[in-house]
Amino acid sequence: MFAIVGAAGNVGYSTSSALRRAGMPVRAILRDRAKAARLSDIGCEIATADLQDAAALAMAIGDADAVQIIIPVSPLTKDPADGLRRSIEGLFEALTQARPKQVLAISDYGAHVTDDIGMPSMFRDLEARLAQLKTQLRVLRSAEHMHNWGRVIPMAVASGILPTFQDPVDLAQPTISAHDLGLIAADFLLGPESGTGVQVIHAEGPRRYSANDVAAVVSQLSSRVVRARAVPRSQWQATFEPTMPSSLASLLIKANDAKNKGGLVEIAPNAGVVRYGHTSMIDALRPFFLL
Structure with a gap:
């Protein structure tokens, strides 16, 4: 049994679908059962639990042999950073109780850096925290997800300017589609x-993209000229x-300061396995133009 915590998200659903196509039993663990339909449709068992409720999460994991976890950010809560810390602790306690044979945790490029660089x-x-578990642990460090650019696409198409915190705008940075990450x-x-x-495994897309590259993709998909413009640090x-x-x-x-400095939100020195997805930026962003 494979338990996927956060199975309704882009990465979790991609993993769940791949496991089901391989004929494996999947228990999709969700915070909101209203998001269960498409997971039920592909044959997943459904369980509900909040990451901060260790007892409920341990019960949802149950007898699963392997657990995939992803920690979501809740931007609408009063203190998202504190919420992340409480989720980490709840998850650790739940896994300690459930004792699966294997845990795969989705992490972030830059997580090896000892200085405080924000989200990484x-x-x-x-x-x-998870390294303290007495189980087999795989850490899958992910580059930034390509679909995050979707937030500014409407503004970019309307104004002809793609706003970005990447500075300089021609600095190519690692990124990956959530679908590819789930498959990996x-x-x-x-x-x-x-x-x-x-x-520790690192995962990124087939090539790196600068903000200028993304603006060129948006130009191609929208059939209008769009240029990247860095938002001033001030x-x-x-x-x-x-x-x-x-x-x-x-x-x-x-995190953005660290990215712009270069060499921090990156593959760790002497990294072992690096896996590359196949989805290009234009294919990742195309669905935003079909809505």
Whole structure:
């Protein structure tokens, strides 16, 4: 039995679908049962639990041999950073109780960095906590998801300007489609056991993209000229403040500073396995133009 925590998300659904196509039993663990329909349609068993409710989550995991986890950010909560910390602790307690043979955790590029670089540092904390489990642990560090660009596509098409926190705009950065990430995760879950200890895997797309590259993709898909423009660093705080709590804004600002510095939100030095997805940026963003 494979238990997928957060199976309704893009990555979780991709993993669940791949496992079902391989004929494997999947228990989809959701916070909201209203999102269960498409998972039920592909033959998943459904369980509900909140990451911060360790007892309920342990019961949902149950007798699963392997568990895939992803920690979602809840931007509408009062303190998303504190929520992430409580989710990490709830998850650790649940896994300690359930004791699956294998855990695969979706982490983040840059989680190896010891300095505080915002969001990747939250995943460093996740990795450190899970490393205390007495089970086989695979950590799948993901590059930024391509579909995150979808948030600014309507603005870019309307104005001809693609706003970005990437500066310089011609700096190519690692990114991956959520679908590919889920497939890579499923491939490791279906593969041979990694033995004891922690195995770290990095995953990114077939090539790296700059903000200029993304603007060119949006231009092609929208049939209008779109150019990338970096949001000045002095305006970042004011840009984030209207849409999210200050703790989340702080995590994102630090992460973007680290990305723009270069060499931090990256593959760790002396990394072992690096896997590459197949989905290009234009194929990842095409669905945003079919809505």
